Each structure stands twice: as structure tokens, then as C-alpha cells.
Amino acid sequence: VGGRGAFNSPVKGTTEIVSLSIVVICFLQAGFAIRSGGMLNVDMFVSKGSPRTQSVMACVAALAGLVFFGVICYGSIEGAMHAWSSNEFEGEGALRVPVWPARFVVVIGTFLASTSYLLMLLQNVANAIHGRAPATFSTSH
Numbered sequence: 165v166g167g168r169g170a171f172n173s174p175v176k177g178t179t180e181i182v183s184l185s186i187v188v189i190c191f192l193q194a195g196f197a198i199r200s201g202g203m204l205n206v207d208m209f210v211s212k213g214s215p216r217t218q219s220v221m222a223c224v225a226a227l228a229g230l231v232f233f234g235v236i237c238y239g240s241i242e243g244a245m246h247a248w249s250s251n252e253f254e255g256e257g258a259l260r261v262p263v264w265p266a267r268f269v270v271v272i273g274t275f276l277a278s279t280s281y282l283l284m285l286l287q288n289v290a291n292a293i294h295g296r297a298p299a300t301f302s303t304s305h
Contacts, residue, residue, distance in 0.1 A: 177259025184254065184266040191273030198229070198280040215298075219291040222298035226285035230278055237274035244268045 197203050210221045244267035246252070253260040287299040 176257060177255050177261060180255040180259065180261045184261060184263070187266045188269045191270050194233070194273050195276030195280050198277055198284070203229075214295075216292055216295045219288050219296065219298045222288040223285055223292060226281045226288055230281035230285060233274045233277040233281065237271055237278055240267065240270045240274065244271050 205225075210218055213221070244264065247262075247264040247267045252263040254263050255261050284299065291297065291299055
């Protein structure tokens, strides 16, 4: 921003770097957000149920998250491999940014998010069987 104002010209490649960085940041933090209990959670109706009902609903939510991130992971593998093998770049001219790191971060980030949801699903299945309240990975408890 300062360079654009001082030199009356944008820094070349800023758009490409920022767009790929946003993808990397979002997908790298997805697994952590799930593990720390920071994902969006609306429990207006779920909190009214018994501990077993809450655990069953947590199982349904974890299964939905597992399927969602699993599908993204599976669907991203081919694009990441293509970006690697074809040496794909984004941008033209003075700065060309390789695309494959961001594509592989999507695969890795969604795999970690799926794994987190799988662990949460298994823990909540056990809690539902034993009639206990749902488990979260939040460290604030």
C-alpha cells in the first residue's frame, strides 16, 4: 500500500501473492480451528437435549464435517498433482508465482481437518453409547 502511494504504481505480483496466501492461511488453520473448538457451532436446540442426544448430534455434525472436508481433499489431489507436474504458475511478466504449494496446502489442510473430524466422531460415538455429554477438542474447559 505504501509503495503504491509513493510510486503511484502497484507492486507487480501483489494480486497473485495475496490470492494464494489467503488460500494457504485458510486451509492451514482449518484443522487447528476444529481441534481447538473454534469452528462455528450453533447449539441453540442441541443444548436443550439430554447428554446422549447432544452426543448423537455432535456425531452427525462431525460426520458432516468429515464428509465435507474429505470430498474437498479427494477432489483437490488431481489439481495439485497437475500443478506440480505441469509446473503451473500464476501471473505474467515480472513475477510469476508457482501454484503447486497452495494446491498441496489445500490437500494437506483438508486431510488434517477430516482427520480431526474423524477423531471427534469416534469420541462422540463412545460418549453417545455411554450417555455422556459430547466431547470437543477445546482447551478452554
